[in-house]
Amino acid sequence: MNASVPIKHTQAESDLIDRFEAAKGALSGSVAVTALREAAVSQIRDKGLPHRRVEEYKYTDLRAFMKSAAPLAAAADESAVKAILGGQDAFGELERYRIVVANGAFLPGLSDLEALAGEGVSVTSLTDELAGEHGAQLLASPKSAANDGVLALNTAFVQGGVVVKVKEGAEISRPVELVHVAASAGGQISRSRISVAKGAKLRLLETFAGETGNGEINIVFDYDVADTASLVATRLIVGQSDAARLFTSIATIGAQAEFKSLGFIAGPRFIRNQQFINFAGENSNAGIYGVTMARDEDLADQTLIVDHAVPHCNSREFFKTVLDGRAKGVYQGRINVAQHAQKTDGEMMTQALLLSEDAEMANKPELEIFADDVICAHGATSGQIDEDLLFYLRARGIPEDEARTLLVLAFLAEAIEEYGEDDVTEGLEARVRDWLAGH
Amino acid sequence: MLEIKNLHARIAEDETEILRGVNLTVKAGEVHAIMGPNGSGKSTLSYVLAGKDDYEVTEGEVLFDGQNMLDMSPDERAAAGMFLAFQYPIEIPGVATMEFLKTAMNAQRKARGEAQLSIPDFMKRVKEAAGHLNVSMDMLKRPLNVGFSGGEKKRAEILQMSLLEPRLCVLDETDSGLDIDALRIVSDGVNKLRGPDRAMVVITHYQRLLDHIVPDVVHVLSKGRIVKTGDKDLALELEKNGYADYVDAAA
Ligand SMILES: Nc1ncnc2c1ncn2[C@@H]1O[C@H](COP(=O)(O)OP(=O)(O)O)[C@@H](O)[C@H]1O
Numbered sequence A: 001m002n003a004s005v006p007i008k009h010t011q012a013e014s015d016l017i018d019r020f021e022a023a024k025g026a027l028s029g030s031v032a033v034t035a036l037r038e039a040a041v042s043q044i045r046d047k048g049l050p051h052r053r054v055e056e057y058k059y060t061d062l063r064a065f066m067k068s069a070a071p072l073a074a075a076a077d078e079s080a081v082k083a084i085l086g087g088q089d090a091f092g093e094l095e096r097y098r099i100v101v102a103n104g105a106f107l108p109g110l111s112d113l114e115a116l117a118g119e120g121v122s123v124t125s126l127t128d129e130l131a132g133e134h135g136a137q138l139l140a141s142p143k144s145a146a147n148d149g150v151l152a153l154n155t156a157f158v159q160g161g162v163v164v165k166v167k168e169g170a171e172i173s174r175p176v177e178l179v180h181v182a183a184s185a186g187g188q189i190s191r192s193r194i195s196v197a198k199g200a201k202l203r204l205l206e207t208f209a210g211e212t213g214n215g216e217i218n219i220v221f222d223y224d225v226a227d228t229a230s231l232v233a234t235r236l237i238v239g240q241s242d243a244a245r246l247f248t249s250i251a252t253i254g255a256q257a258e259f260k261s262l263g264f265i266a267g268p269r270f271i272r273n274q275q276f277i278n279f280a281g282e283n284s285n286a287g288i289y290g291v292t293m294a295r296d297e298d299l300a301d302q303t304l305i306v307d308h309a310v311p312h313c314n315s316r317e318f319f320k321t322v323l324d325g326r327a328k329g330v331y332q333g334r335i336n337v338a339q340h341a342q343k344t345d346g347e348m349m350t351q352a353l354l355l356s357e358d359a360e361m362a363n364k365p366e367l368e369i370f371a372d373d374v375i376c377a378h379g380a381t382s383g384q385i386d387e388d389l390l391f392y393l394r395a396r397g398i399p400e401d402e403a404r405t406l407l408v409l410a411f412l413a414e415a416i417e418e419y420g421e422d423d424v425t426e427g428l429e430a431r432v433r434d435w436l437a438g439h
Numbered sequence B: 001m002l003e004i005k006n007l008h009a010r011i012a013e014d015e016t017e018i019l020r021g022v023n024l025t026v027k028a029g030e031v032h033a034i035m036g037p038n039g040s041g042k043s044t045l046s047y048v049l050a051g052k053d054d055y056e057v058t059e060g061e062v063l064f065d066g067q068n069m070l071d072m073s074p075d076e077r078a079a080a081g082m083f084l085a086f087q088y089p090i091e092i093p094g095v096a097t098m099e100f101l102k103t104a105m106n107a108q109r110k111a112r113g114e115a116q117l118s119i120p121d122f123m124k125r126v127k128e129a130a131g132h133l134n135v136s137m138d139m140l141k142r143p144l145n146v147g148f149s150g151g152e153k154k155r156a157e158i159l160q161m162s163l164l165e166p167r168l169c170v171l172d173e174t175d176s177g178l179d180i181d182a183l184r185i186v187s188d189g190v191n192k193l194r195g196p197d198r199a200m201v202v203i204t205h206y207q208r209l210l211d212h213i214v215p216d217v218v219h220v221l222s223k224g225r226i227v228k229t230g231d232k233d234l235a236l237e238l239e240k241n242g243y244a245d246y247v248d249a250a251a
C-alpha cells in the first residue's frame, strides 16, 4: 500500500465530510451498516471524489464538476410530494402501481401497497431494514463495482429507499412505477432492492421528479432476479437540472432468467448512469439498452460492466446517443467473459449522432474474454445526420426542423423498438420531441 | 408553368460545371421528355429543380408559375407543387412509411394554409392510390423504402406523387429497374395524373417508357445542354441511332 499523502480536499469533499458528521446520528443502520458508512466516508476522505485520473471516470470528472455539496434533504412534506406527482406524468395513461420515494425515503402513504400486496408484492422501507439484523447485506456491492466512488457516496449517505419482493411465481399484471420525488432542495440519496423470486415477472418503471437545487441525486437500484424470473426495468430521466445525477444499477441474474433494461436520459446537466450486470446462473438473457440526449454543456455518461461469470448466457447491449451544442457523451461498456463461461453470446453496439460540430462522443466498448468458445462482438459509430436523407424528406415538403426531428427519432427508434415494451415506450417519442424543442 | 433560362450549375464541392446553359419551357398540360447519354446532367437538372444544395447555380434562372424557384427551400418548392421522383429513392430506416406520408401531406397542406387531413380521409386516399399502383399494405407498414425491391421503390415514388398531387412532376429514370408489368403499372399511375393543370418532365435513358407515357416534346440533353428538341419521333430515332451524333454535336 502506498503511504498516501493526504489529498487536498475540494470544497465539495469538505462539504461531504461535514455533511457526514452532521448527519451520521440520524442515518439509520445496524452496527455493521454504520461501519460500512464509515468506511465509505473514509474512501471519500482518502481518495476524494472520482476524477479523470481514475480510469472508470476518465471522461466524467465528478470531482471537477461538483463545486459544493448541499446538506441532505430533510424529510419530505407529503402535500408537496402530492403536488409534484400531480404535475408530472411521464407515462401518461399507462395503468400502473406506484411506489413513492421522496427526499430519499419511502413514503408508504402515497404508495399502492394494498394492491401490490394483492398481487404478491411486498414493499418495506430500506431505512427500517438497514437497522435490522441483515441490514449490511442490503449495501453489498459486486466485485466489478468494488471501490466505485459513486457507490461509496451512496453507501455513506443513503437515507432510505424500498425493499421490494415479488413472491415466487407472481406475474404482476401492471408495471410498477418506482417514482423518486425531490420535494425540496438538498442531497437525495436512496437505494432500493428489487427481488423477483423464482418464476415471477415484474415490469418496473423508474422515474424522477422535482428540483434539488445544488443537491446531488444518488440512487442505487439493486436487482435480484432469481432462477426463471423476469425483470424489465425502464428508467426515465428527463428534464434539466444543475446538480449531479448519479445512478447505479446492480443486477444479479439467476439461471434461465430474463433481465432487460432501458436507460432513457434527456436533459440533465451532469449524469452518470452506471450498471453492473452479473450472470450468476446459466441459460439466461440480458438486454441492456440506452437512449441518451445531451446539449449545451451537458455531460451524459452511460457506463456498463456485464460479467459473464457462468456459461451459456446471452447479453445484448445497444446504446444510442444524440448530442448537440458542446455536449459530451460517454459510453463505456465492458463485457467480461470468465474462463469457464463457454458459449457466451455477447453483442454490444454504441452509436452516436452529433447534431453540432462541437459535440463530442467518447465511445469505449470493450471485450475481455478468457473463454475460448464464445461469440462476442462490439461496434461503435459516430456520425452526423445524413444530408441525403434530409433532402429526401424536405423534397416531399417536410420543413427542415421537422425533417431533422424525424431523423433523430428514427435513429433512436432502432434501440427503443428492439427494447420492445411498446405500451411503456410509446410516450418516449414525445419526450424526444420535447428535448429537441429545447425543453 | 416551368421556365428554365440559361441555367448553369456546378458541383458545390469541386466546382465542376455540369449544366452549361439549359433552356426549357414547359407549359401546363404538357409532357416533356428529356433523354440523353449517361452523365449528361439529367439527374443534376432534376436535383437543381428540387433544390439539392450539393449543386450551385452560377447563372440563369428557373421560374415556376413566374416565381423565382431558386430562392425557395426544397420544402417550399414541394409545397408550391414541385415533385421529383428520384432515380434512386432513399431508404430511411426508422421512419414508418405511413407516418412519412401523413407528415409530408400535412406539411404541404399547412404550408398552403389548408386544413390537416383527418385520419380516415388520409387512410382512404392511401388505400385508393396504393390499390392502383399495386402497393401492398405490407409495404406501407415497413420503414420508408427499406427492403423494397428496385421496382417497389419506383412504385412507392409514384404513390407519393399521386398522394401529394403536385402540379409539376419531374420523373428521373422512373423506368429503370422495372420489368414490363411494373412499367405498365407505373405508367398507368403517371398517365392518371396527366391533366390540363399539370406539367411533367420525364427523364429517361431509353425510349420504351415513352411508348407508355407519350410525350408532347422530346429534348436531348448532352454535356449539360439541350442540343436537340423534337416531337415523339425523336425518341424513336434515338432508339435506332443512339446518342453518338448528339454527343459529338455538343462537344
Ligand atoms: N454530387 C456529385 N458529386 C460528384 N459528381 C457528380 C455529382 N453529381 C453529378 N456528378 C457528375 O456529374 C455528371 C452528370 O451526372 P448526372 O446528372 O447524374 O447525369 P445523368 O443523370 O445524365 O446520368 C456525371 O459526370 C456525374 O459523375
Ligand SMILES: [Mg+2]
Pocket: B042, B043, B044, B087, B172, B173
Ligand atoms: Mg441520372
